Amino acid sequence: MQQIFRYLTLCFLLTVLLFGVEKPKLLTPEEAFQVTATHNIQGVMISVVLGEKIYLYDDKITLELVKPKAVDIIAMVEKPKAEYFHDTMTQRKSFELFVPQSLLENEVKKGSFTLKFSYQGCSELGICYQPESKEFTFKLKGGSMMQSSSSLSEQESIAERFMSDNVSLVLLSFFGFGLLLSLTPCVFPMVPILSSIIVSQPSVSMNAKKGFWLSLVYVLAMSLAYTIAGILAALFGANLQASMQNPWVLGVFSGIFVLLALSMFGFYEIKMPSFIQNSVNKKTGEAQAQGVFGIAIMGFLSALIVGPCVAAPLAGALIYISQSGDALLGGAALFVMSLGMGVPLLLIGTTAGRYMPRPGMWMQNITSFFGVMLLGVAIWMLSRIIPSFVSMSLWAILIISSSIYFGALESFHEHTKGWQKILKSLLFMALVYGVALLVGFLSGATNPLAPFEKFTLKENVNVSASSTIFSKIKNIDELNLALKNAQKPVMLDFYADWCVNCVEFEQFTFSDARVKAKLEKLTLLKADVTKNSDEDKVLQKTFNIYGPPAILFFKEGKEITELRLVGFKNADEFLAHLEKVGI
Template sequence: MNNMPHRNLFLALLLSWLTTFAFANDDGEFLPVNEAFQVSAVDAGNHVHFTFTIADGYYLYKHRFGFEPTAGTPGELGEPVYQQAAEWKDDPIFGQVEVFYSSVDVYVPVLAADDGFIEIDAHYQGCADKGLCYIPQTYTNMYQIDVDAAAPDINPEPGKPRPESTKSTDLDAESPSVFPAEAPLGSEKRPNPGQITQSSTDLDADDALSLETFLSQNGLFSIIGMFFLIGIGLTFTPCVLPMVPILSGIIVGQGTDLSRRKAAALSITYVLGMAVTYAILGVVAGLTGAKLQVAMQNPTVLFSFTAVFVVLSFSMFGFYELQLPSGIQNRLNSISQRQQGGTYIGVAIIGVLSALVVSPCVSAPLAGALLYIGQSGDWVLGGLALLALGLGMGAPLIAIGVTGANILPKAGGWMDNVKGLFGVMLLAVALWLVKHLLPETLAWVSGGGLLILAGLYCGALDPLTSPRGKLFRGIGLTILACGSSLILAQFISSPAALSSTASVQQPLPFQRIRSEQSLDQALASARANGQPVMIDYFADWCTACFEMEHETFSHSDVQNRLSQHVWLQIDLTNNPQDNALLQRYNLPGPPAILFFDKQGNELKNARIYAYKSKAQFLNHLEQHRIQH
C-alpha cells in the first residue's frame, strides 16, 4: 500500500500547525518568565557561578543584575564578574545600555560566609524584542562556600566598545517599540511607533536640540573635545572675565622682572588648580551616577530635573544670579587674599578658590554637565570631561597671562548673547529629559521655540552695525526661520494638532488598582451597571506604558471611542501583589491591555501586549469590534 499520500497529508497538517503557532506567537504570545530566562547556580571555590540561559528573541539588562545575601543571612559578596561581553543597544529615550542575549555566566565572589554557608538573592530583569518587559525577578538559593579556596579560572571577554550611534531607522508600524525594563535600564532599539516624537520620519531634529544627546552618541575623545570647547565658550561670559585681574595680580606679585616663561608657568598652575577642582566634581558625579541613573527613569524625578534646568537657564538669561551665600564667599575670599602671589602652591590654591568664588555664571552650565556625567555613571569620563571643561575655560586665561589682556575682545552686549545661548542649551536639555512624556506635537513645537530663541540670541533682530554683525544676523535669521517652519509644519500637517495637544492636558479617566480585592470590586461594579471595561497594566519602569498614556490614551478620539468603558489601570510599581495580579490573567508583564464586555467576559482575542499608536489602537478596536 502506498503511504505517500498519508505522509504528505501528515506533513501538510504539521506545517499548517507550525505556521499557525508561529503567527500566533507574532501576534503577542510571550514565554512565561521562567522559560524566557532560566537560572542555575553552583558553588565554585570561593565563588558562586550563576548561569542565565536566555530564550531567542529575549534579553537581560546588565544594569538590572544584582547579587546580595538574603535578608537576615550573614555574609559578604564582592563585585560580580561577567564571563561574556554584553551587547550595546540604543534607545531614543534612555541612550545606550548593555544587554545580554543567548546566555551569560556570572561569577560572584563570596568574601565572608557563616560556617561556610550563604544564601544569595540574585536579581535580574529582561524584555522581549517584540515589546514586552517582565517584572523584576529574584532567584534565591543556599550555597556551601570555602572562602579560603582558590578562585576559579575566569577569563571574561573584553567589553565591546560603545557604538557611536545605533539609532533605528525602521519604522515598521506593526513592530511595537521595545522598551527598557526599569530605571537604570537604558535601552533598546525600537522598531518604533515613530521614535516617540517622530511619527513618520527619521529626522533627528530633537537630537540636535540637546547637547546631552550629542554626548551620549559619541566616543570619549569627542566628549572631551566638546567639553573643552564648552569651557572656551564659558570664558567669554561676564562672570568668568573677573578671573583676568586675579591672574594679572598673581603675575604682578612676582615682580617686574618676570620672564614670559615664568608668567606662562604661573598661568598654567592657576588654570590647573581651577580645572582640577572641576575634575573632582566630575569624578564625584560619575561615582554617584548609578543612583542618579536609577532615578532618571521616574517621571517625577525627570520633571524635577527639568525644573532645575529651567531655573538654571533663567539665570543665564539674566533674571537672577546664582552664587554661593555671601558668608561662604567672604570666607573663601579672605583665604584667597592671604595666599602669596607668584608662588606655585599659592597660585594653585587661588585657582581652586577662583573656581568656587569668581564664576557664579558657570554654575548653570556646570550643573548641566554634572547631570549628564551622573547619568553616564562613569567616573573616569566625569573626571576627564570636567578637567577638559576647566582647561577650556583656562586656555584663554593662559594666553592672557602670557601676552597681557590686550588680546581680549572688548566687553559688550555680545557677552550677554553668549550667556543667552547657554541658557537656550539648558532649556534644550530640559526638553530632552521629558520629551518622551510629552505629546508629539508639543515636543516639536517646543523644539521650534528653542530654535527661535537661539536665533534671537544670535542677533536675528539686532541692528546692523558692522560686517560681522551682518554675518551673525544672517545666522540668527536662518535659525529663527528653521524654528518657525518647524512649528508651522506641525499645524499644517495636522490641522487637529492644537486640539490634540490641548486634550492631553486633561486627566486620563483611569481608576488606579493595586490589589485583587480592588479589582474585584471595580469589575463587579461595572458588571452591575452594564458597562464594558478596559484594563491597562502599568508600571513606572515601563516606557511603553508611558507612551500609551501620552501618545494614545490622551487623544480625544480614543477617549470618545471608549467613553462607555470603565478605565481601570493596574499599577504594578513596587506592588507586593504584582505577581498575583499578573497571574490572574496569565500575563508575563506590562504593557498589557484587556477588554471585557458588559457581562464581564474578557475578549481574549483583543488583548494588546505592546505599544500601539492612536491610529493602530483605533484600528484594533474596530478589528475586534470593541463596542462603543
Template sequence: MSRSFFGRAAAALLALCAAAMAPTAGAVNPEDLLPVDEAFQLEARAQADGIALHWDIADGYYLYRHRTSAQAGPGFNAGELQLPDGIPHEDEFFGAVETYRGELAALLPGTAEGPRTTLTVKYQGCADLGICYPPQTRTLEVALPAAGGGTSGPAAGLLSGGLGTNPLLRGLGVGGADALPEEQAFTIDAIPDGGNGLLVRLAPTQGYYIYRDQTSFELRGEGLQTGAVEWPAGVDHNDEYFGDTVVYMQPVDVPVQVLREHPDPVEATLVVSFQGCRDEGICYPPMTRSIPVSMPAGQVLEAARTPPPQGVRGSLEEGGPGIVAVLLLALIGGLILNLMPCVLPVLSLKALSLAEGSASRADARRQALWYTAGVLVSFAALGALALALRGAGLALGWGFQLQQPLVVGLLALVMFALGLSLSGVWHFGGRWTGVGHGLASRSGPSGDFFTGVLAVVVATPCTAPFMGAALAWAFAAPAGLAMLVFVALGLGLALPFLLIGLVPALADRLPRPGAWMDTFKQFLAFPLYLTAVWLVWVLARQRGADAVGLWMVAAVLLALVAWAWTRSRMGAPRRWLPIVVLGLLAMAWPLYSLHTLERPARAEAGVADDAGAEPFSQARLAELRQAGQPVFVNITADWCVTCKANESTVLSRDAFREALDRTGMAYLVGDWTDVDPALTRYLQEHRAVGVPLYVVYPAGGGEGEVLPIVLTPQVVRDAIERATEATT
C-alpha cells in the first residue's frame, strides 16, 4: 500500500509541475521560435593551436555548457574541448547548470595530421519562451593548415552550422571518393516531448539522405511503446532500389507518439532502424541506433491494433501453400499435445471410457465424435476469445487464461471433484463418474463432450513443437483464417481417439472390459489429485498463502456438496438437496475473494531459485548489450509444464551454470506466471505466442537467437558457444 501511495504522490507532484508550466508553453506560438541554426549559428575554423568553435547566440536564447561537446575524426589529433565558464542557472530539467548567452567561443586543441578532418559537434539550447530544442549534432568538414590554405578565409575551413544551406560543404570533399562512416554520415537523436511523445531528429550530413519509408521506431521500456508518427514533408526521389520514394536530405524533427500502460516515469531505450545513401554514391546497409531516453510521467493511452507482419500478409495474399503449411503445422502440434504431461490425466480417463465401450463399435464411434466436438468447440471458443482481446488492443499469448487466479482455482476444483468421484466419495445416478462416460450417465454425449473441453483447458499450459509458428500466424492473421488454425490444433489433439472410434481395427486392439476397470478407475484419481496440487501451487505463486487457504475452503465445500448430492440420490432428496444448494452458494465467497486478492511482493521469486540469475527487464537487457556482454534470456511461467521440464532437465543443471560462468554470459529470467504487459510485448517482438521463450544474445551486439521450445543440453551448449565465440 505504501508503494502505491508514494507512486500516486510522485505522479501528482509531476502533474503539478506540468500544470505550472502549461500556461507558458501553451502561450508559445511555434512561428515565434527561430530555426535552430539561426538561434545558434555555429562556425568552425582551423588555427595554429587547434580548431576554434564559435556560436552566435540570438537574443532570448541560451546554450547549456554541460550539453556541449566536440570530437574530431581522422586527420586531427584532438584533446579535450576547452569551454569558458558559463552563467550559473537553476534549470527545471537539469538542476544547477551553466549557460551561455550572446556568444560562445570554444577551442578544440590538437595537431593536424592531414589536409582536413570531420568534426562532430553536439550541443543543446533553449528559448526564454519556455521551449527547449532537441540535442543538436552537426558534422563539419574542416580544412586544416597542413593543406596549405592558411588560417583565414573560407578556404581555411570557416563552416556554418546550417547544414542545409552551406554551399562550401560539397567543395570541401563531402560526397567525394571516400564515403563517411555511418556514425558521421547520419546522426540520430531523441528527447522526450512530454510524457506521451518523443521528438526524434534525423540529421544526414550534407550530400547524404535518409529514406522515410525505411525508417521505424521501437520504444523499449516497461509499459511503453510507440504510436503514431508525424512524418514531416520530405523530398520526392526516384530510387533505383525502392522506386518512387521520399527521402530527407536535411535534418528534420519527427514527432513520435508514446503509448503507455501506466503514468509513471520510465527509463527507456528508443531503437531507430533506418537506411540511407550518399547522394550520387553508395547506399549503406540497414542501420540501427539505440538511444536512451528518460520518459517523464504521462497519460495512459491504449495501443492500436498491430497490423499483421509482412510475411503473414504475403502468405494470405498468395494463398494456397502458405496457409496449407500453417494448418499442417497446427495439426501436428495438436497431435503432439497428446504426449504432454499436462494432458495425460484427462486422456487416461478418456482411454478408459473408450475401453468401457469397446464392446460396441457404434458406442465407440459416438464417444469419439462427441469428444472431438468438445475439443473443436473449445479450441474455437479459446481462439475467438484470444482474437477478441487482440482486437481490443490487449496483449496476450497462449495460456493467457492461466494467468487469472480464478481460472486456476476453478480448474483445480474440477480436478479435485473428478478425483473424489473416482475415489468413490460421490457418484451420479448410481454409477461411477468418469470423465469419458459420466458426469451425466443419463446422457453419454455430454460426458464425452465435457472430456474434450477439459482436455483443451489442461492442454494450454503446454506448448508442443510446431505449435509456435502456427499460433504466431494465427494471432496475426484475419479472424476467419486464424480460426482455421485453432480448429486444426483441436483436430490434432482429438485425432488419436477419433481414429480409434472410426477405425474398427484400432478399436479391436483396446482391452476388453472387466473387473480390472474398477481398480484402474480408482488409481486414476491420484493423477487428478496431483494435477490439482500442481494448480494450487501455481495459485500460491500468483497470490500467496491466502489464495491457498481460500481454495481449501472452497474444496471442503465442494466435497460437502458432492457427499450431500450422493446422499440425495440414495433417498430423501428434500433433506439433502438444500445442503447441495447452500454449499454451492457458499463456494462463491472464497472464489470471489480469490479473484480480489492482490499479487504479493515476490522479491523476484522464480529468479532467486536460479543461481546467478537476474530478473528480466528491457532496461537491464539494453544495459548488458550496450556493454557488449552475451545474455541468455529465459521467459517462463509457473503454470507452463514445458518450461518446468526444460528447467529441470537443462537450465537447473550444473553444466548450464558452468557454461554461463565460463563464458561470462548473463542470465535474465522473466516470470510470466501473472499478467505482465512488458513481458508480453517482449514475447510479441520475437513472434512468440506464449512461453517458454529462450533468446541468446551474442557478445558485442547483434541479433538474438531464438532457441527451440523444447531444450536439450546440446542445443543450449551450442547456442552459448555461438554467442561467445568472438570473446573466447
C-alpha cells in the first residue's frame, strides 16, 4: 500500500512539473526594451524600461549626438551603477539618462539635433538579442530648448524668456509680474503690519517722506528675503519658506503680533532700553533709533512667514536658476519682482505718513484699529495650524469685541455728525457678522466666509466635502502605483495648509459646481506637503516643484508637462485649462 501511495505521489509531482508550472514567456525585443525620450526646458530625459528577467550589457550602452555633428556624450551624463552578473557588468533595472541643457548648449548652438541611444541585452532564459539603437530628434533655438508655445507650461515659457530676451526686458517683465502678484492674498496680510509700524511712529515727526522711507526699508527687506529663499530653493532644493511654516514658528510669530497689538491698545509701551537708544543715537543717528533695523527684520520675516507664495513667474525664475546656474540674473529678477509686489505697500506707507492724524482721541482710535488688524493677522496665521472650528471662534470673538470696543452699541448724540453715523452703521454690520460667525461656530461650521453652511442648501454639503474626492498620496511609490492603476487621466494637486492659494483652490475653485462636474472625469490625487517632510521634499524634487500650489496632469502614467499649473486659478480660468486637458 505504501509503494502504491509513493508511486501516485511521484506521478502527481511529475505532472505538476510538466504541466502545472507555467513556462516563462520569451519577450519580443519591443517587450524587452522600451526606450522613450522627452524634452523640455530642462533638457532631454531618456527612459529605459526593461522587461522581466531582462538585462543590458553595460559596455554596450552608448549615447551619441549624431546631428549636427558626431559627439559621444555617454561619458558626460550620469549612468546608474552597473551590477556584476554572469561574469560581466550589466544593467538589470530600468533606468533613465538625463542630458542637461547646458551640455546641449555647448554642443548645439541652434537648430535641430539628433541623439542616438544604442544598447544590447539578454534574457535570463538564455537568449540574447541583436544590438539595437533608437534616434530622437529635437530642436534648439538660440542655445535653449525650444518647443511650440502650446507644449510649454506657463512657468517654462517664463523660464524661456530669460534666455531669449535681453536683461532689461526680463527685469521689466518681472517687475510687471510683481505688480500683478501684489493683488494676491499673499500680500494682503502685510498691509496691516506695515500700517501699524507707520502708525506706531511719533506723529510729530511723521510725514510723507518719512513714511515712504520706512515703507521702502520694509519692502527692500521683504524683497531680499524672497530673493534669498528663491535662490536657495533653486540651487540646493531648500525651500526656506516651507521650513518656516511649522507650528512653533507660526505660533511664536503670532504671539509677537498679539504682543504688538496689545501695546497699541495702550496696555504697555514697547521700546528699546534707554541706554541702548542713547548708544544708537550717538553712533548712527535718529533714523536707526526709530527702529529701522526692527522694520527691516519685520519685512524680512514677513516674506518668509506671513506670505509664502509660489506663482508661475516665481517658478519660472527658479527653473532658470536651477538649470543654468545663473543665480545673478535669476536673483535680480526675483528681487525686481518682489519690488513690484511692494509697490502698493510703498503707496500705503507714504499715504499713512502724509495723513497721520494729530495726537488726540482720533489718533488713539486709529492706533487701536491697527491693533485689531494685527490680531487678525495673528489669527490668520494660526488658522494654518489650528482646527477650523477654533479659528471660527477666534474670528467671532475678535469681530464682536472690536465692534463693541469702537462703539457699535453706543447711542447717537444730538451733535453726531453724518460720517460718524455711517461709521457706526459699518460697525453694527461688523457686529452682526461677528454674531453670525459665533452662530456658525456653535453649529459646527468651519468656513468664516460661509458661517451658515450647516443651515443652507444641500449643495453646500457637497461643497464642504469637495476635498474628500481626492485620494492622498505620501510618496513617489504611492504615486506610481496610483498612476499604474488609474483608469482615467490623473490630476495631482500639491497642497499645504499654510499655502493661501491652496486653500483658495479648495474653497473657490474645486467647490464650484461646474468644476466638480469636470473633475469627475479625472482620477484625483493630492500630495499634502504641509509638514515639508523628507518624503514631501523628494516628491517635489522629482517634479522640480518649489512649493505649492502646483497641479499636474497625467495620461497613461506620464505627465503632460505643458499643462502644469502653478499658482491660483479661479473657477473660470481652471475650466478653460481643463479644456486643454481634453476634459
